[in-house]
Amino acid sequence: MAGLRDVDLNLLLLFQHLLEDRNISSVARRLDLSQPAVSNALRRLRQAFGDELFVRTAQGMQPTPRAQRLAAPVSEALALLAGALQDQDAFAPAASTRRFRVAMTDVGEIHFMPRLIEVCAQVAPQARIDSVRMQGAELAREMEAGRVDLAIGAFDDMGAGVMQRMLFRQGYATLFRQAHPTAHAGMGLKAFRAERHLIVSRAAPYGQVNQSMERAGLDMAEHFSVPHFSAVPYIVSTTNLLATVPEKLAASAAPPFGLRFLTPPLKVPALQTNMYWQRRYDRDGGNLWLRGLIVDAFAVGR
Known part of the structure; x- marks a missing residue:
């Protein structure tokens, strides 16, 4: 079993990116490494944990049960460390090229997306917001993994570690x-x-x-x-x-x-519309900015 001295931070970052992308070429581009370097790092990860961790399939590099058990704690640890090292005020909307993913329903897209696009064009012209359609266990998993930044709507079964704020009620x-x-x-x-x-x-x-x-x-x-x-x-x-x-x-x-x-x-x-986010991204500068933007644009009685 791997101890802390057996695994360096770069290997854990690679593990996180493989969980998100399931593709060695994509991870190599994200980390600015060659594919052989990523393959070598994956070999070291496998040696450290005594497990294959990711298995090549027609659908990409799929995580083993051991990797799935590691996913949440590794993701949470990296997010906490990133938050500790990064000044939460360091997020600069005007210069950011970050792509945010927000889960909403089709009626949510009709209500929220036009205003969000308009505000982004004004204050964060290079940032982008992608709406995604999912709910239930799938949404909870994607938010826990950091692949979905926020959810807006009337969602149930959001899982543990999810924070929320009411935006408005409507009939x-x-x-x-x-x-x-x-x-x-x-x-x-x-x-x-x-x-x-x-x-x-x-x-x-x-x-x-x-x-x-x-x-x-x-x-x-x-x-x-x-x-x-x-x-x-x-x-x-x-x-x-x-x-x-x-x-x-x-x-x-x-x-x-x-x-x-x-x-x-x-x-x-009455239908209550909430905004949801993962607790471990509560202090993330970009997440904070997007939540504030949504509250300013849509919350009633803020």
């Missing part, structure tokens, strides 16, 4: 086209049930509105459906369908698509 609104013959603000439940609806079938974590519609007597099987929110305004603007969506989506989609919206005659719990 739901029902979209309809301006020339709709019967939909109107203040319509009652009986009239609402009689309309044709567009259901977002894979609305997690927003599925509570579908449950509320079922409880109100709508047979979901009788209505049209799409798997995601992004297509909703396009469809509603050219049909007589009603679509019940989060309030902020309705407010942003209504003007460009010529839509109106009403408060649905349903009892639906």
Whole structure:
């Protein structure tokens, strides 16, 4: 079994990069080393731990069970050390070329990404933000490994070591086209049930509105459906369908698509949107900057 004197810091950095990239050529480029040098360092790692650690497959260098057990403690130790060595104020947005990865849903992308892109262009023109679509155990693993910087939305099962801050709460609104013959603000439940609806079938974590519609007597099987929110305004603007969506989506989609919206005659719990990040990146300068940017742009009552 490896002791501290058997493994130098550079080998642990290589271990971390292999976990992230699963490709020796990619790791060599990141560390500015030759491929033979990376292969030699991997050999030393294997000798130190008495395990293959990474096995070459068609899907890249896949970690062994031993490497998977080492992943979290090694990643946490490196992050803590980096935080100790780096002044947290050293992150300079104007000069940074960092690429941040933020997990959000499709409705989150519609609400958050335009403003984030606009602010980045103003204060961090070389930085980039990539939205990624994942949740549950996969998201928890990616955040723990440092491959996802933040998550924004209403996520469950975030795992241990995750911190969070509430950004805002919102209700739901029902979209309809301006020339709709019967939909109107203040319509009652009986009239609402009689309309044709567009259901977002894979609305997690927003599925509570579908449950509320079922409880109100709508047979979901009788209505049209799409798997995601992004297509909703396009469809509603050219049909007589009603679509019940989060309030902020309705407010942003209504003007460009010529839509109106009403408060649905349903009892639906308010939807809370949070920002999540891994505890060990709490003091990371770039993570701190991005969290502050998001709070300034979106948090209510900050």
